Amino acid sequence: MNLQLGGNLLTPDGWIHGEITFGDRIGGINGAPVNPADNNDVYILPGFIDLHVHGGGGVDIMEANGAGAVVARLHARHGTTAFLATTMTAPGIEIERALNDLAPMRQQRTAGGARMLGIHLEGPYINAGKLGAQPDFARCGVAEEVSRYNDIVPVKLVTIAPEVSGHAALIETLVANDIQVQLGHTLGSYEDGVEALKRGAGSFAHLFNAMTGLHHREPGMVGAALAHADFAEIIPDLLHVHPGAIRTALRCIPHLYCVTDSTAAAGMPDGNYLLGGQTITKCLGGVRLADGTLAGSTLTMDQALRNLVAIGLTIHDASNRLSANPARFLGITDRGRLAQNCWADLVVLDRHLQLKSVYIEGELIDITHA
Template sequence: MPQRLLRLCGGVASMTSQRQAGGDSDNPGGNFKGGLKGNILTPQGWISGVLRFDDGHITAIDGAEVDPDHNSDPYILPGFIDLHVHGGGGKDIMDGGDAVYVISAIHARHGTTSMLATTMTSPLSDLEQALEACGHACRQRRAGTARVLGVHLEGPYINPGKLGAQPDFAQEATLQKVARLSAMAPVKLITVAPEIAGHLDVVRTLSESGMRVQIGHTLGSYEDGVQALEHGASGFTHLFNAMTGFQARAPGMVGAALAHARYSELIPDLLHVHPGAIKTALRAIPRLY
């Protein structure tokens, strides 16, 4: 599939296909001046046709319904939006400085057009260094990079007993702590362990303010998960990983997600999560990403 992929990067089309078609719209599939021709993914499904653009903006999409498995034309997809980006190109968001630009450039080359720069559980000074750089990238996008929409704070407000790959700098969340970091860069998403004392109130207030709150790195019970969702949590961070598992008499945080969540992250690399677990999540959670 990557050899057939045409993607729209920041509203401007770029091509990563073996079929580097030039010329005009009579090409069976590919790009031409002012447009792209191929299998176009739309909100209504796949169509075979032409996507036209002018000055970086899509002006028209024309075509007919198609099953893309029945032809060899390129795929034309919207740019990906990634809500959980720690690094890329040998750099980590926690490096600060220009690292976020290196990361956003490498992700743009692979089809991500917008992203949330994601932090690690770290000392405050390290978090501030990272968020200062992310704030700058949010305000001043560089050519050829994915748009940095804001920050995903994955910690430090997690359970120290479920760190996973996170460093051991977990701490309790307060609204004042979150506000201090949000003043440096727009925090759009935050991962918390809801079972920590005081965190449910934080979840409610942040959710009411418009910030998305996800449940993750948690030793919480099924009941803790349900309560967090009732307090406004929007979903779960990397479902199945770094959270209490499902058992018949103790459904755990995984059970709360499968029974009640509308949204959840999942790492589908077949290393973090078994294929059967992925299929289970797909059947249970309407908006899995």
Template sequence: MLHGRILTPTGWITGSIGYGQRIQQIQEDPAASHSGLTILPGFVDLHVHGAAGVDIMQGGDAGATVARTHARHGTTSLLGTTLTAKEPSIRRALAGLAGVIAERPAGGARMLGVHLEGPFLNLNRLGAQPPDVMVASLELVQSLHAVAPIRVLTLAPEVDGHLALVPQLKAMGIRVQIGHSAGSYEDGVAALEAGVAGFTHLFNGMTGMGHYQPGMVGAALAHAEYAEVIPDLMHVSPGALQSALRCIPRLYGVTDATSATGMPDGEYALGTQRVFKCMGCVRLATGSLAGSVLTMDQALRNFVGLGLDLADASNRLSLYPADYLGESERGRLAPGAWADMVVLNAELQPVAVYVEGEAIDLTSN
């Protein structure tokens, strides 16, 4: 049993949660307020490249290390995320993820599948991505999907052939997102009409909004139901975040975390790129931002610091990303749902995390 202030799908209650691997019951009990604890659904991070000095593109057991590291910050499920790379490197990364997806590592978050962020991007909007772009084909995506299940796929819809591919990918059950795109507002609207579901790290790696040329950002703000954003307050200014929160009903947070997450300042890898952690962010040698060192518990505190109430902030890190993936038994605290829970103190710091009922050791390295 856990006791405290509990966020349920119908609102807050003070009481207790009984659980095994799944939540068995939630009961009101005013005496539970004495615990001083808040119990939220575990965080669901749909864009994670690495942590603890390892990068998903390394393959092997990198995914397990990433899953364990992020679990200590309240992430209970996540997508291992690729970068642009040559096809053999992508296949190696997916092969490494396949085992972690099939069997959750002890002490780690549940790997729900793959976010294929590269290589179907626009060469002119790569940001920190390596320049190994490819044009997508149904056969190639099906072949990669057979190695490890692709749940989210980022592409630039203005690249020849990509727009026509969107309905086919949607039919495979893949959420297609616009990202690393030099496309126009009109390209974005056409992609949404074709079945695109969201936008990858909104504002970053896409054409910005102007009053004569609204760009891809304008298409998202005007028409999107879902979009991911990096709420580290470095990738996107607080003012831009407030604009997106007002415009996009189910804007949700992701970390875009790199191998430098949880590590001291220094040099790290982002795929084949050399990146440098300093002053709480990660940059290429050119100074451009290159992913983040954000964790989901810090994302929660940042959202609250922007003025969101705690329930709204929680929904944007748990319920909305789970719903986006169609994961109806995650991202919420309700009888029958997986017992994915994060317990917070008054400062919104995790004091306990449970993944499918397993208590995570928050002190391990």
């Protein structure tokens, strides 16, 4: 059955005022170019794609026991239509347990939930001296281990500290096997970052956070990103990164894209939750370990859109940072844009950028509990 929606549609060619027809995929888009400021109609944007999701709705991906479905439904109610389930630094047996629990979701999308595209391994191949909120199980990466994980659920992205011995070669191996690599939780230098990019690394994990900062005589990993990166992820909750630093990154990195790095506390009241087996506390809009370290976020992608617009981005630009750019980074051509034959993943927002409806592969999502 085909559905039809009308409003201000953000297409790859810009805004049009018209109608979109779709089933599970987009059948057609008709309309005329428009400046959406000239009317009061709704905005219809591509669904959001989040490449860094640890949890939500009170559960953490590492808990297993069906956590992935809860996370998929929570974020779908906030406009995320596709995501990478993100693991924590942990012993291999715990990572495998989480992946085995997620495996059915790769074959069958959770009803009412976002499409899980695969896995983001955030660690354990990171620097033990830059854990951030990661548990202390960092170790050198082994390609055979990633291959074993990939046999359970497709591994789409691995966060790596490039300065760790053996990781330069690991980056090349992963990229040769169509697994994207990003640099993060690292004490590496500017030179380490540049070398990793030459070997095929394609992005930087939560830019500015858990990496060596920019100094004019030691540019660090942040300097490598700002000077050389085409892609990097950033957390626009306005807590992890100052708006001025976000704008700096926007001027330097052509395809900067946004992630939530969300935890079990997303969509939940203040209180204690789990992140990779550690207790985190949600309070005042953020989540922290007992020692005060930021531990992921409570951000959802619809709020990320509003935050970006609040600091001066156009809706068009903000949408690209949440949809088109992450899709492009993963090499996905049938999501992240409103075009014929793409999956019917779309969000409808009112003039205050509040969600009115969400469709995932043509399914209308119940957002009443968001």
